[in-house]
Amino acid sequence: MRIVVIGNGMVGYKFCEKLTAKLPAGAADVVVFGEEIHPAYDRVHLSEFFSGKNAADLCLAGTSWYGEKGIALHLGDPVQRIDLVNKTVHSYKGLAVPFDYLVLATGSAAFVPPIPGVEKEGVFLYRTIEDLEMMTAYAPKARRAAVIGGGLLGLEAAKALLDLGIADTHVIEFAPRLMPRQIDEAGSDMLKDRLQQLGLTIHTNKNTVAITGEECINGMQFADHSVLDVDMLVISAGIKPRDELAAHAGLQTGPRGGIVVNDKLQTSHPFVFAIGECALHNDFIYGLVAPGYEMAEVVATNLAGGDKSFTGFDMSTKLKLIGVDVASFGAPFIGPGQGRTLVWQDTIKGVYKRINTTPDGKYLLGGILVGDAAEYNMLLQTVKNKVVLPPDASEVLLGARGGQHSGAGSGVASLPDDALICSCEGITKGAIAGLVQEGCETLDGIKKSCKAGTGCGGCVPMVKDIIEDTLKAQGKLLRKMVCEHFAYSRQELYDLIKMKKLYSYDEVLDELGKGDGCEVCKPLVSSVLASLWNDLVLAKGNDTAQDSNDRFLANIQKGGTYSVVPRIPGGEITPDKLMVIASVAKKYNLYTKITGGQRIDMFGAHVSDLPLIWEELVAAGFESGHAYGKALRTVKSCVGSTWCRFGLHDSVSFAIKVEERYRGLRAPHKFKSAVSGCIRECAEAQSKDFGIIATEKGWNLYVCGNGGSKPQHALLLAADLDSETCIKYIDRFLMFYIKTADPLTRTATWLNKMEGGIDYLRNVVVHDSLGMAEAFEAEMQQLVNNYKCEWKEVVDSPELRKRFNHFVNAPGEKDPQVQFDGMRDQKRAREWK
């Protein structure tokens, strides 16, 4: 039997996977045609392309997989004609392949509304890797961008534009509210507020009538006669099923598109099936991946001799990525008389929750969550499994009042074993728990053995909870373990290392761990050791347990050279010191750049030159800037009252004082600070881990801000402090962070996860609710006293200097593979392959 599959998207691939798993090897001859050049990839997580994933990361299975399964895969070769009479497909490259069964998995395309000007340069769609590559290439030219469409995909596209660096991004929605298919008006209003805080500008009730510009887009015109200047536009106004091939072959299609199928997913021709986003079942196109996977399961089962039907699917969804939780599940909207609705709203935190129950209040029908969707999975399961609600239904939204509500973990426990956890792969709670009992105790293990959590990923938190619950039920001790070598969390390790007074990685591994360590626990333990004792990170025994950058006290660059960043406290530097930097950079042929942290970075240093460079810098009074460490980076300052006509206090002096106090301090992640001389905030203190702003009466101290990929403003911890109190509070704040944060967690994320949030933190730091304030201050003073410039120590030690060679058997010789190109009178690293 020969089965031809048209379309190698998510569903087409899933069909191949399921079919080959169900059929004995050699039972069918499978031929797949894909129009895109990439083998099927994870379109659901397409936006992660902007957070560093590439086509290979998103790939569902490499071409070798198809080979192993005996599937002939023709990529970049779309089918152009189906001949139903001779049961043959004809491809673009001229292949003619006869079939016994044909499976159409052609998916859908972005729907492009007929607006004049859509063809202009700078107008993009958001569907394929190519679309994203084109957007990435164009984005640097754009200053302001817009997205047409305020639905699930449109908001994802808008976030992508922000991630591409276009801070001024607008969302244009035709309907009166955002995500009109998923959420109600009150939810939309809340979402709108939150998105505007992220930097998006939202326009609802806005109908685009024209796209203007010569060749490239330069603006948009709307039905209300308003205009918007934009130089980049993404259209995400819905999807259009790819039914053109089917329609041309004479298969029945719907009036608004889609290939008509029955419960067996058969088209009007019994040997031709349609699955995924191209299929129109019961007048409905399912624009989500889970129903598509279920369709693949149905057709694969039936072709393998089984009997299954497709009878519709739940359309619950959760929005990923945008930085605001949004979810809609079950029946999000119900009319009067259909049941009862409960709404909860917190306009300060920006949270909106709505649940709909049956008229008797016994069962949950569905709901909407905006701003906080932590309960999404639980609520969805409550709907699907018809779990009886507590007498006071509000408890499912707000938690039991008694205070003994024990979170999601107990929630999973209440579900029956046949509760469907991963709807993409059709995996039940019982199946996952069974695997855990058989010894498959990690998320990765579960993903590998049954694929749960590998589709849309929405069930991952529940899978984790089930693993935890099952392990707990087996009496196994549970902790957030660092890695396979340490059965402790970072916080536990910190306390144990301190109590047992351990000073090197090997001692810690011998006393508290097992095996030989790895690239996860080594830097983590090294960072804890440094936070506790502030000994030289390169001391013998600790050197090779450092992250590569810490081991060479410099950031590694493309090509294997390093960067040199001397500390320039507060950004203040004398002309003489500038000249030293200039002469060093010239002598060692380094690329120089002013950094975003108010100092100077010199790039492209050979590893064997590092000690020589630093020898000169140290001699001129420079110190390490710790640009490589999870440590204090810079304390930026504005010029302040010494020169500025608005300055209230001397922000530069205070910034230098703060920077010198905390320089070299190791923490779970890097941390940054800034001091502004007045509320105009030229030093951007409110985007820092801790920021200080002068007031008439003293200093305001802000904490837990973050730039980076998820910017977050810092929150006011205490106001009008004198300098001494301000430093005290920072001491306490930093020690508390160092002791309790998870590895690689910036202060903003740490606070976001902290129960009680800023109020709790304020109680600890300002009101000393833990009774630890004095200890924190004393520990910090100890670390401050132990500070030494690590580069000075290396420069002074012949033993340590020896480690800075590329070749052990040819000291001083440079890596001949390192290559540079010229650029604007300086050099740059040769582009890697």
Place this chain on the structure above:
Amino acid sequence: MSVNSTQQITWFMACTTADVPENGGVCVKYQEDQIALFNFSRRGEWYATQNLCPHRQQMAISRGMIGSQGGEPKVACPFHKKTFSLEDGRCLSGDDTCSLKVYPVKVEGNHVYIGISDDEALSEVLA
């Protein structure tokens, strides 16, 4: 022709044991090639692999952190933390398209030798 496999290996003196930090690596220059040599003192073992990371063609494996995964010794590239087995060089981070070449190592007295198979040594001379 029957040759005993040990006869096919040329042992090349790379450095002394003290030259390589405990539980760390160094890069050894061998003709025009670079070899990463590891002193896995915790296991009392030595390993050698190519220094070139196949992921982005970076000469960096010797600067990577070593450790183990389920008992198997491994090294993590400092660039993107792909990990490779020190025993057979295969990629342990799920990328079966790339792997490292491994070399035998022996220690005699305080000297460390890396084994280069003869045909390889020859082909490099001829190349």
